[in-house]
């Protein structure tokens with residue numbers, strides 16, 4: 340099985356011609372749709388490159404669902420790699436050269452339409468780490484994100500998922516206000532359970548400050564004064580605050596995904612994921628929160644799942660998606676009633692647990708169906 344991971348590297352804007360990159364992405368977009376347009380003033384190698392990729396429809400670059408942050412028009416580029424031991428791989432005319440000996444990445448003719456034009460950026464630690472894990476960077480892409488030039492590197496690695504031990508790691512993905520709960524299960528016991536949340540007070544604080552400022556801005560707008568220095572300043576501050584909220588959540592999602600993957604690796608666990616964010620959405624709607632905050636609490640949760648999957652696959656951690664309801668009794672399947680403090684109780688059999696822990700009981704109940712039959716704790720299957 341081939342596993343992939345990607346990284347985005349910001350390119351120096353002063354060394355890149357944004358209009359040129361825009362043009363390349365437009366041509367790529369046409370190539371995607373099966374058109375071939377030969378532009379007289381573009382280097383032939385770059386154009387050959389673009390249409391050459393059409394023969395790689397099954398490859399990572401063409402014909403697969405692009406990652407969210409890669410617009411479908413990013414320009415696919417081959418790479419030439421010079422490894423630390425002196426060996427090398429890749430095409431001679433590859434526009435991206437990864438030189439591990441001098442720890443530099445060189446981009447040929449994709450940043451500016453000028454003969455022999457090279458942009459050099461330092462090799463990120465990330466690439467060296469992937470290489471040390473047996474990965475290789477065969478493909479790269481160049482494109483624009485928020486009008487800034489970026490290089491995306493895609494590491495590829497051949498990997499077989501390991502045979503899980505008697506550990507399971509259950510991950511229940513909710514909106515951020517309730518967080519992402521994980522439970523470590525060994526044989527038929529729940530060893531550890533924990534809901535993980537970002538610093539909500541900080542997120543809420545930033546959100547409410549942005550609300551106050553945008554109300555002030557609204558007042559100015561009604562008076563027709565929003566184009567004044569004060570109005571513009573307010574708007575900038577609102578946008579800055581929003582960006583900070585999303586950056587914080589993104590960063591948190593990234594760190595949490597990494598931590599959970601490490602945990603799974605340490606125990607050679609089988610990972611069970613419940614990513615039904617719909618249930619969280621409903622719960623949020625019932626919670627009478629302002630709609631802006633609801634949106635924030637759901638932001639980056641999908642991305643968390645994507646990051647998690649990418650890393651689980653990269654390290655060969657076996658995983659499965661499983662619906663783990665938190666409103667149905669895992670003992671007798673009755674509907675659970677919610678008490679204050681998000682405690683769930685069953686009116687039928689008396690089962691009682693915190694809402695975020697209920698999914699873990701479901702894993703305990705279902706685990707015999709999810710693992711190998713040799714397990715001695717699962718005699719009646």
Ligand SMILES: [Zn+2]
Pocket residue numbers: 668669670671672673685686687688689690
């Ligand atoms: Zn029950």
